[in-house]
Amino acid sequence: MGAKAEHVAVCPAAATVVLVPFPAQGHISPMLRLARALAERGVAAIVAVPDFVYRRLVSACGQVRTRVEVELASMHSGVPDDGVGEPPGFAGFARAMEHHMPTSLEAMLTAQRGRGVACLVADVLASWAIPVATRCGVSAVGFWPAMLATYRVVAAIPELVDKGLISDYGIPISTKRLDIGEEGKVNGDHRTSDSLHVLPAQLGLSTAELPWLVGDAASQKTRFTFWLQTMERAKSFRSILVNTFPVEATAADAGTVSQQRVLQVLQVGPLLSLPPKGFDDDGCITKGDDLSHDSTSKNPSMWQADETCVEWLDAQRAGSVVYVSFGSWVSSIGRDAINELALGLAATGRPFLWALKDEPSWREGLPSQYAEAVAGRGKIVAWSPQEDVLRHKAVGCYLTHCGWNSTLEAIQNGVRLLCYPVSGDQFINCAYIVKVWETGIRLPSTNRNVVEDCIERIMEGEEGRRMQVNVDEMRERVVMGEARCAANRNLDSFVDEIMKNENLLARRPCPLT
Incomplete structure (x- = not known):
């Protein structure tokens, strides 16, 4: 996928790494960014995804420009999917990960032996890949796409x-x-x-x-069983790459739990593509680079984005738009909540862009003729090009579920957050946003009056202005400053360890020149 690489690693330094993400958009996006970061450092990166994900991503790749080449490989999943509408949910692919995909991955690793597979990087939630790597004699490294706190x-x-x-x-x-x-x-x-x-x-x-409390009681038990199996397998990791950065917190955040005492943790986030002018010798971004406008960092999505969003934003005043999105993974926030939120957004009198899935469970709460009533001032789309939206000067705040990718994208683009966590790790992310970084406020409910009040606080009040100062400072520190330098040094260290694996690298033939 993507354009031809701008540089090719010199043999014999090149090594191959196979990366296996959990098959959800919020996990695939950071894994693709990790693959690009490795490719930027001369590693041949292969991202192995289920066939239903592969079809959706390939259909979107024509709209994505990248500066380095990352190979996308398909694994048989046995999951029926026509690539239209919602992709399979947790129940649909959980069985596939245990009973169909291991065979495909094993065949892939076996076929790559001639190239010298230095290691397999497995999303912690894709723990099914760990025993496959063991059978193939390939070392496995973990990848955690969320906060280390989670x-x-x-x-x-x-x-x-x-x-x-x-x-x-x-x-x-x-x-x-x-x-x-x-x-x-x-x-x-x-x-x-x-x-x-x-x-x-x-x-x-x-x-x-707690992060596994998703859905009803039966769903929570199923997910908890999944987590138990996942963490048992993860005990074999000696190191894990985490898509996060050092956070400001109390001493408890620097503590460890039993499993982490023997686990090397490399914080490599937020994962972003290499900027136009690159990094200096200390791993820091070269002065003058602006990652928020680096279009090569965009990822393909499993959903078709409505590209008219940017044109609509172009017609709005700077900092005037409320952007609303609850991500791609969680279920609907509920009919009544959607109804109240819609009325609250309308009551503000402010322009808003709302990414709301075009599914009955999501849209049945909208008031009758709502889209027509707010036309011109409010725009509702099924899916937005979120990275383009958040970097747009018209966006003043982001009403979000606090998914980790959305949180990082907001930091990267200096956008204040109005937080409405729904499930999973979103409560932890929200707590850091509101109580540690102070870059957003929590929306306690979607009651129309509460929505209107909170939007006014974050868009116009002194509280909101302080948050903008905080998020600008955090962006400088995390995206452009020492935290970013540390992330790049950790990635360099990881690649150095890969390159030291001389036994595997010796298997890769070097073409005569």
Whole structure:
């Protein structure tokens, strides 16, 4: 996929890495960016995806320009999908990952032996690939596309069960907070034997906001079983690449849980493409580069984006538009919530762009003739070119579910956030946005009056202006500053380790010149 590479690694330094993402857009996008980052450093990167994902991505590749070539490979999944409408959900591909895709991946790794597969990078949620790599004699490295804080919570499952905070099925028994306070205190009391060492106290999160609590009770149990199997397999990782950056938090954030004491963690985020002028010798972005306008960082999507969004934004005043999107993975926020949110957006009198899936479960809550009533001021699309939208000067704030990719894209483009987390890791991300970084506010409900009030606070009030200062400073630090330098150094270190694998590299023939 993509254009011909601008540079080719000199043999014998080149090595091949096979990357296996979890088959959801929020996992595929950062894995593709990781693959490009490795390719920029002379590694031959192959991203192996299920056939239903492959078909959707290939159909979108004609609209994507990249400066380095990443190979996209298809694996048989046994999942019926015509590439139209919603892709298969969790239940649809969970079985495929265990019973169909391992055979395809094993054949792929076997066929690549002549090229010298230095390692396999597996999304932690694609843990099915780990035993395949073991059978093929290929070392496996983990990839976590979200915050390290979320990984710590998942890795703490045994501790949560042992302390009686969740059942053996992952259902909360107690709503105790997932934090420790400063100086060894818990909620003002001295630390007790059942205190946790998972998240900073300032986040204020509880067991009711654990990342596997998605859907109804039956769905939560299924997902928890999946997590247990995932983390058991992940114990074989000696290192893991994490799409995050050092965060400002209390001492608890620097702590470890049992599994992480032997795990090398390399923070490599936020994963972005190489800017036009590249990096300096310290891994920092060359002065004058602006990653927010680097179109080569765009990823293909499994959905067709409505490209008229940018033209519509061009007609709006700078900083005037409220952008609304709840991502591609979570289910609808509900009929009543959609109805109230729609009325709240209309009541602000402000222009808004709303990416709302064209599915009955998502749109049935819209008031009758709503699109017509807000035409000109409000634009509703099924899917937006989000990276283009967030970098547009007309966007003033982003009403988001706080998915990690959306959070990073907002930081990259300096956009304030109005947070409405729905499930999964979104509560953790929201807590950092609101309480640690102070780059957004939480929307407590979609009540029309609450929506109108919060939008006014973030768009016009002093609170919103402070948030804009904070997000601008964070963008400078994370995207352009020392955090970015550290991420690039970690990636360089990882590639250096790959290149040292002389036994595998020796298998790759070097063409005569």
